[in-house]
Amino acid sequence: MENVFDYEDIQLIPAKCVVNSRSECDTSVTLGKHSFKLPVVPANMQTIIDETIAITLAEKGYFYVMHRFEPEKRIAFIHDMKSRGLITSISVGVKEEEYGFVKQLSEENAMPDYITIDIAHGHSNAVIEMIQHIKQQLPETFVIAGNVGTPEAVRELEHAGADATKVGIGPGKVCITKIKTGFGTGGWQLAALRWCAKAATKPIIADGGIRTHGDVAKSIRFGATFVMIGSLFAGHEESPGETTEKDGKLYKEYFGSASEFQKGEKKNVEGKKMFVEHKGYLQDTLNEMEQDLQSAISYAGGSNLEAIRHVDYVVVKNSIFNGDKIY
Numbered sequence: 388m389e390n391v392f393d394y395e396d397i398q399l400i401p402a403k404c405v406v407n408s409r410s411e412c413d414t415s416v417t418l419g420k421h422s423f424k425l426p427v428v429p430a431n432m433q434t435i436i437d438e439t440i441a442i443t444l445a446e447k448g449y450f451y452v453m454h455r456f457e458p459e460k461r462i463a464f465i466h467d468m469k470s471r472g473l474i475t476s477i478s479v480g481v482k483e484e485e486y487g488f489v490k491q492l493s494e495e496n497a498m499p500d501y502i503t504i505d506i507a508h509g510h511s512n513a514v515i516e517m518i519q520h521i522k523q524q525l526p527e528t529f530v531i532a533g534n535v536g537t538p539e540a541v542r543e544l545e546h547a548g549a550d551a552t553k554v555g556i557g558p559g560k561v562c563i564t565k566i567k568t569g570f571g572t573g574g575w576q577l578a579a580l581r582w583c584a585k586a587a588t589k590p591i592i593a594d595g596g597i598r599t600h601g602d603v604a605k606s607i608r609f610g611a612t613f614v615m616i617g618s619l620f621a622g623h624e625e626s627p628g629e630t631t632e633k634d635g636k637l638y639k640e641y642f643g644s645a646s647e648f649q650k651g652e653k654k655n656v657e658g659k660k661m662f663v664e665h666k667g668y669l670q671d672t673l674n675e676m677e678q679d680l681q682s683a684i685s686y687a688g689g690s691n692l693e694a695i696r697h698v699d700y701v702v703v704k705n706s707i708f709n710g711d712k713i714y
């Protein structure tokens with residue numbers, strides 16, 4: 388791979404505006420059989436999403452992916468969402484017991500709309516076999532498989548039956564994979580996304596490394612259909628992580644799914660815990676993201692997300708922020 392770059396190295400180039408107001412710009416996106424308000428989904432992590440947030444997001448027309456770290460609650464969750472007429476979107480792993488779980492979903496007629504296969508190294512036979520198992524048991528379910536970081540992996544998972552792939556090995560805010568193993572797309576996630584997108588024939592979800600709302604538009608430019616985000620969603624009042632106070636300021640806990648805190652043991656730890664500043668309510672962030680993306684669409688010279696996919700860009704190595712902060 389040559390000419391790698393990351394989010395902070397890129398600026399998109401404006402094209403002539405065709406709308407009279409940013410409010411005319413449409414940020415909606417389709418994934419499988421459903422359309423959603425924004426191409427953004429909170430990460431399927433225990434300090435980012437819980438049942439209450441899932442219900443709120445689904446009711447308001449946003450996509451969500453429930454995490455897999457309380458496996459015994461998943462069936463009841465699906466039934467509850469279905470009884471409310473909401474979309475159902477859960478995560479699974481690849482261990483033996485997950486095969487029985489998928490079979491149980493089929494037997495109980497509890498077919499989820501979306502299943503995300505959520506493991507660290509998704510380019511593996513374990514994921515390929517799980518994709519095939521889900522497609523056999525639940526043929527109507529939309530399968531998102533990951534995580535991967537190469538075109539070969541995207542091709543193989545798509546070929547196995549995945550309806551979308553999730554790209555991002557190690558760019559996450561609480562990730563230490565790159566430090567502990569030396570592997571990953573951390574530091575060049577946007578270039579890895581472009582690389583993978585060239586091979587993809589189905590949607591890609593760019594996962595990890597998003598630090599600003601502008602990074603959502605950049606992800607779309609480089610081939611993402613959706614963007615999965617953890618850290619920017621960790622600091623809300625509703626976020627499931629614990630709230631703490633230090634020197635009169637509120638913080639929320641955010642830990643990795645492969646952290647000792649999640650695993651309860653120090654084995655194959657590839658994640659850490661941190662505290663992020665409390666930042667108010669989830670809906671306010673979603674509104675701001677929508678407005679920023681509407682603005683991005685207008686700069687792209689269009690009125691929907693498609694316009695962003697075709698804009699020119701420049702690589703400005705490490706210079707965008709030039710020492711600036713948003714506030």
Ligand SMILES: NC(=O)C1=CN([C@@H]2O[C@H](COP(=O)(O)OP(=O)(O)OC[C@H]3O[C@@H](n4cnc5c(N)ncnc54)[C@H](OP(=O)(O)O)[C@@H]3O)[C@@H](O)[C@H]2O)C=CC1
Pocket residue numbers: 480481482505506507508513534555556557558559562564595643644645655657
């Ligand atoms: N996006 C990212 O960069 C990363 C994300 N994560 C997140 O952490 C969570 C835990 O992930 P994970 O450890 O995969 O899940 P699990 O602990 O459920 O492991 C899944 C299975 O895959 C095996 N496995 C895990 N990693 C490897 C590997 N590198 N090579 C071969 N086999 C492997 C495990 O066995 P065994 O444990 O015995 O090896 C286990 O059988 C997930 O939510 C994942 O998304 C973790 C790291 C990176």
Ligand SMILES: Nc1nc2c(ncn2[C@@H]2O[C@H](COP(=O)(O)O)[C@@H](O)[C@H]2O)c(=O)[nH]1
Pocket residue numbers: 430431432534555556557558559560561562563564565594595596597615616617618619642643644645646657658659
């Ligand atoms: N290497 C690890 N990656 C992890 C872990 N837990 C979650 N993740 C990934 O990070 C993103 C969120 O990234 P962010 O930059 O938006 O905060 C998440 O969706 C996972 O793919 C972990 O323990 N280790």
